[in-house]
Amino acid sequence: MGSISSEVLRKRLSEPRILVVPGAADALTASIIQSCGFEAVYFTGGGFANSSLGVADVGLTTMSETVAQVQRIADAVNIPLIVDADTGYGGPLNVIRTVREIERAGAAAIQLEDQITPKRCGHFEGKTVISTQEMVKKVQAAVDTRRDPLLVIIARTDARASEGLEGALDRGRAYAAAGADMIFVEALESLEELRSTPQLLPVPVMVNMVEGGKTPLLDAKELEAMGYRLVLFANTALRVAVKAVQDSMRVLRLEGTSRSLLDRMINWEERQRLVRLPELQTLDERYSSRNP
Numbered sequence: 001m002g003s004i005s006s007e008v009l010r011k012r013l014s015e016p017r018i019l020v021v022p023g024a025a026d027a028l029t030a031s032i033i034q035s036c037g038f039e040a041v042y043f044t045g046g047g048f049a050n051s052s053l054g055v056a057d058v059g060l061t062t063m064s065e066t067v068a069q070v071q072r073i074a075d076a077v078n079i080p081l082i083v084d085a086d087t088g089y090g091g092p093l094n095v096i097r098t099v100r101e102i103e104r105a106g107a108a109a110i111q112l113e114d115q116i117t118p119k120r121c122g123h124f125e126g127k128t129v130i131s132t133q134e135m136v137k138k139v140q141a142a143v144d145t146r147r148d149p150l151l152v153i154i155a156r157t158d159a160r161a162s163e164g165l166e167g168a169l170d171r172g173r174a175y176a177a178a179g180a181d182m183i184f185v186e187a188l189e190s191l192e193e194l195r196s197t198p199q200l201l202p203v204p205v206m207v208n209m210v211e212g213g214k215t216p217l218l219d220a221k222e223l224e225a226m227g228y229r230l231v232l233f234a235n236t237a238l239r240v241a242v243k244a245v246q247d248s249m250r251v252l253r254l255e256g257t258s259r260s261l262l263d264r265m266i267n268w269e270e271r272q273r274l275v276r277l278p279e280l281q282t283l284d285e286r287y288s289s290r291n292p
Helices: 006-013 027-035 045-053 063-076 092-105 132-145 160-177 191-200 220-226 236-255 259-264 268-274 277-287
Strands: 019-024 041-043 081-084 109-113 152-157 182-185 205-208 230-233
Touching: 006 152, 019 027, 019 236, 027 041, 027 063, 027 236, 027 268, 041 063, 045 063, 045 236, 063 081, 063 092, 092 109, 092 132, 109 132, 109 182, 132 152, 132 160, 152 160, 160 182, 160 191, 191 205, 191 220, 236 259, 268 277
Parallel strands: 019 041, 019 230, 041 081, 081 109, 109 152, 152 182, 182 205, 205 230
Antiparallel strands: none
16 A cells, blocks of 8 residues: 655645644554544554563664564555654664665654663653754754655654753754754643643644653644644554453453453454455455466
8 A cells, every 4th residue: 555655744734733643553553543534643663662572662672673664554554654763773874774764664754852872751750862962963864864855854852851841942943943844842741831832843843642641631622722733642552452452361361262352352354354355355366376
């Protein structure tokens, strides 16, 4: 199928209504997000670490692992794919390679952050950021490297915890001046911070809703009224799925059968539809050696 280009994403972001973007760590989840009518999907680095390695979001996934997973997701959907590329996996030279590889894999947007390497989840304690100038150079490297000038470069700052809101906003303005198309101030801590941030930055601003995290949990309409262009629900799908697996495995362990779980799972036909069995069967029949 193939992910749609950054041109589509840019056009959508130019509209005043907020873009709601759920996160996916795998191709099946991305396909479900698309089938539910969402206009874009976010590759979640934290969710990928959780689901692929079974570890916390502390910078243990590699660039090559991310690129391979992004390619799988991009092949599974035809809506724009926004990719969490962590810190770019190193300095400016690493960013250059990361942007090349992720753009080639099918991204419509690439997000880079200003934590040190290895990074950690934006809602964890003890985060450390690189200097503003170091991150400016990484943003410039990303902007200069992209082959498609419409590829959206998102610069995330995690400086709110260590430098306060003003420090984070100063960084956001510097990253925008370096060429970032959108700014993401992670882990804002109050309604007032949420309200003021979009008004104080010169480019579109995105926000992350983390259930149980540092940022107040608001709905899309509230965030739209504040001036946000994009809201992430980066790991909502993953966390709901984990809860469903936990509950169903407890039942299976207790009862020794899945009969009582039938109304909690998608049926056989829906499963095959989501994984495109009819399409694959049609292709198989068309190109089968059994046909003359």
